[in-house]
Amino acid sequence: MDAVQQANSGHPGTPMALAPVAYCLWQRFLRFDPDDPIWANRDRFVLSNGHASMLLYSLLYLTGVKAVNAKYEQLGEPSVTLDDIKHFRQLDSKCPGHPEYRWTSGIETTTGPLGQGVATSVGMAIARQWMAQHFNRPNFELFNYNVYALCGDGCMMEGISNEAASLAGHLKLSNLCWIYDNNHITIEGNTHLTFSDDIGTRFLAYGWNLIRVSDANDLEMLERAFQTFQETHDRPTLIIVDSHIGYGAPHRHDTSAAHGDPLGEEEIRLTKRNYGWSEDAKFLVPEGVQAHFQKHLGQRGHRLRQGWMQTFAEYSAKYPDLADQLYKMQHRQLPDDWETALPTFPADVKGLGGRDASASVLNAIAQQIPWLIGGAADLAPSTKTRLTFEGAGDFSADDRSGRNFHFGIREHAMAAILNGLSLSKVRAYGSGFFIFSDYCRPSIRLSALMEIPVIYIFTHDSIGVGEDGPTHQPVEQLASLRAIPGLITLRPADANEVVEAWRVIMQLQHQPVVLVLSRQALPTLDRTQYAAASGLAKGAYILADAENGKPDVLLLATGSEVSLCIAAYEQLKTEGIKARVVSMPSWELFEQQNQDYRDSVIPPSITARVCVEQASTFGWGEYVGSRGARIVMHTFGASAPLKELQRKFGFTPDKVVTAAKAQLAS
């Protein structure tokens, strides 16, 4: 109450209403050691209704959770101080408006957009099932944690929670427990306005176990509910808790304003009086409260983690290879010689599709990196992301060892689940058609915000899709993803750039990546004639140049349009025109290079420039300038064979040659 009042913004009501639920779970059940909030086998607690962040900050403060830095080092200091709470929602406080992973230790995932947290929790639960199968050995149960997610009506209304709950039920994730705060209130008022689902029936239909607690203040009923969850071994559990949101006097008769407002000084005094609390005291934490949390959550967590450490020491002696894998996975490192698996592709005019090259590379490196796992949203035969080697297997309710995941036609949940997997430290990828990246975008954004190395593989990257037509031809998706801070996009030009893309991707520790691949075959460039594909690591590089290294015109392209520019370059060469082809697979990696390198690739003095990309023009101004030529997409494409589309939209060597000459003439 005091923090929200002081900030004069935030949501006090839900944290107050759910305090008993959190108290019961954390004090009596959660296997979590405040001294080590990144212990690999801790139970996860996800606050999916992230606007109730003050509940989580209070827990972190009262239970004395310690801070950890980005290098996984324990700092010894508290994650959240009372001062942070006093500065709720203020600059640099560890208590921002919504919980932020990476910023505040003890926060398992960034929530905020409602529905993301619960969907991410499914990824965490899957990760534990897979890791248990992979790492556990008889008498060495390294992974048996549970995942708890607290959510409200908002999460339940969002589509993503439906997708995620459906998959969780199908996969029988019995280590997953969602707690639904059934308070009938959202921002615009009573849920009578908008929501009449029978949630219980819905979840029964998903194959979940259903428990009801009719009073959020009844600790004994809550305890029984959590016990029942723990005793349920064949499906996930939903606990529906009836509660009353807290709201202040001005809104007594208008619950529609129960959100986003402090209670008001007078109401806070009345509430404190009702609790038998000093009415004048602010931010008061009575003696003994932290000790009380230490005595239960703290001591239990400490004992369990110590036991686990002991077990892990014995495990390391008995299974050194597995222990080494686990260490590397936990620290986002790679096996020593993983790169030896990377293939090279011989020059080939006919070439192969980006997706086909990627399939070979992925299958090669996945054999070196056992914790590289993933799948598709029902498109693996098209995205070619299936691991086909012996023993790769399929992850299912009956087989937790499989490395091929089937997310079903649930792109949004897939992306959030990938976040959950990545937060659990396995290396996860997911795939689909590039056009459907729109369905993943909110979760991709969170991967970037959380700085976690999720791998998104999107194929069918342009009008190259051909006959499927405008609904399936991505146009603005590249620009839109390039706009996300911290996200790396990669659109390789040929099979060897695909190899180099994977070399870069696997070494990323804190950045998610979107790998954009063609469906259609792309010529494999002759790298004895043109520059090595390793230039990809710098984001953009000179692929073909004027003989004296002093070109008059620049041809800039990504992906499938690079070989087009090469054809144009060769034609210009025969006419004595000095051109340079720059392959630009990753704008973000290029922007990370120093000015000298960037100027050496795209010299400011050369203003005759042509860019070629089967995507929207947005963003290209940065590289071609206001006077450069742009051969790009201005519409949503059309349904026709690829060759006809290329002609219609001007993606031919002739058009590039003409544009280059026009640039030189002007």
Ligand SMILES: Cc1ncc(C[n+]2csc(CCOP(=O)(O)OP(=O)(O)O)c2C)c(N)n1
């Ligand atoms: C995707 C998304 N849409 C809208 C919001 C804005 N918002 C924050 S809280 C809230 C109401 C949530 O209602 P409920 O989940 O029932 O939470 P409670 O009222 O119990 O606190 C809304 C719409 C949001 N955070 N995320």
